Amino acid sequence: MLIDDDPVHAFMPYPPVAVPSAAEGPLTGLRLAVKDLFAVEGYRTSWGCPLKLAMSAVETETAPAVQALLDAGARFVGKTHTDELAWALYGLNAHFGAPINPAAPDRIPGGSSSGSAAAVAAGLADIGIGTDTGGSVRAPASFCGLWGIRPTHGRVSLAGCMELAASFDTAGLFARDADTLERAAAVLLGPDAADAPARPRWLMPVDMVGRLGPEQRAIYDSVFGAIGAEPVSLYPDGGAEALYEAFRVLQGCDARRSVLPFIDATRMPLAAGLDERVAFARQLNEEDEAAANAVRGPFAAAMDALLGADGVLLAPVVHDAPFRRDAERAVFDAFRHEAMKLLAVAGMARLPQVVFPAGTLDGAPFGLSLVGPRGSDRWLLGVAGRFFRP
Incomplete structure (x- = not known):
């Protein structure tokens, strides 16, 4: 690393090697x-x-x-x-x-x-x-x-x-x-492919928001409540659980092709958590992947239709603030499954999502987000910066 001190253990301790960058540019000084x-x-x-x-x-x-x-x-x-x-x-x-x-x-x-x-x-x-x-x-x-x-x-x-x-x-x-x-x-x-809409069409995903607890919902309402967004429902038949399960299967099938060959070739030991995900991926087959894609395809098409060119979801990121580092194992398992039911929405639909700080819960940050139409990334960032900066 090229910094003198790393008090938060963010960096790998590689021997420092200078990496050239342009002397002048839009990111000079950063x-x-x-x-x-x-x-x-x-x-x-x-x-x-x-x-x-x-x-x-x-x-x-x-x-x-x-x-x-x-x-x-x-x-x-x-x-x-x-x-x-x-x-x-x-x-x-x-x-x-x-x-x-x-x-x-x-x-x-x-x-x-x-x-x-x-x-x-x-x-x-x-x-x-x-x-x-x-x-x-x-x-x-x-x-x-x-x-x-x-x-x-x-x-x-x-x-x-x-x-x-x-x-x-x-x-x-x-x-x-x-x-x-x-x-x-x-x-x-780079630039968005399409012209920026004149203004966002705000959408409130009621089935996502319904997964928040009272304290989390209070932060959501304090940030988004006065906007007057149109209420919409997103999840496919089977609800959040069906979307998350399809995500797990498709991610596992992808990882079988990309990561499992390395794991098998090296015979690397698997840490807790990783061992479970590897075991899940190993038992998947082509029929599982086809069934999961039968969920993903219609869901992504429905999201595209809902958002059109100007729709913006006022969405939770995850359901809660981060838990304590010394939490019991059951907390780790439960949090991931619940968080992924919200995170899978943009991932399964392949859409951009912008996260911003929204408040704190028991002294820890809790963010909110905007999900926008496919390819609207720069416009969506501008919308987030214009409406939701502190």
Whole structure:
């Protein structure tokens, strides 16, 4: 890493190697932290896994998404911690340790983009790049009190980045404020393909909001209550459980093709949590995948029809603030399943989602979000910054 001190354990302790960036550009003066799934010239890439780190050669090229930020003037300050193989939501790596959540040190930071979120929240970087498959930018942004974006699926190149689940993987960003996030997103995303709508058409997803408890709902209402959004329902037949189960199956099928060959070839030990997800993926078959895609296809089409060109969902990110790092195992299991029933909406529909700080619960951050039409990422960021900045 290229910083002198890392009090929140955000960065991998690689020997420092200078990474060139443009002298002038729209991101000049901003420090960049890079999740250790992306190739950066002069550094190894661990994927949060000791065996992968031992096998990794020093990279000779930088991933295009990272290079774009460097070419715009951002200054690289280090590679950041991730959950092992990026296949988790909490930011607790059994091998390399867990970053501290600067906004609530006794709580989990969220993952798998834990280090990038922690670095930005601690002021050690101004921009963090991470990946979001099931919520790995959105959950840490909510937990650490940050602005963040999961882009439209496929909008940002993932060349030179570890693949977990190709039909869900995206490259996302963190920042402490809307302006910085918009500056970085302008570089990474380029212009939207369609003209920006004149104004958003606000939609309240009642079946998502109904999953919040009273305290969480109070924050939601304090931020969104006066807007007068049209109430809508989103979940397919079978409700949130059916959508989440289809997500689990499709992610598992993707991971069978991408990650399980590495696990099998190395015979790596599997940490708690990862072992369960690997076991679930192993028993899936083509019929399971077809059934899950039969849920995803109509759901994504229905979301596209609902949003049109100007619809914006006023959506929860997850159902609660981050829990304590020393929580019992049952808390870990229950939280993930409940959180994913909300996070799966944008992921299954391949839509952009912008997260912003909304309040606190028992001293810990709780974020809210906007979900917009496919390809509307830059417009959606502008809407979030215009209506919901502090």
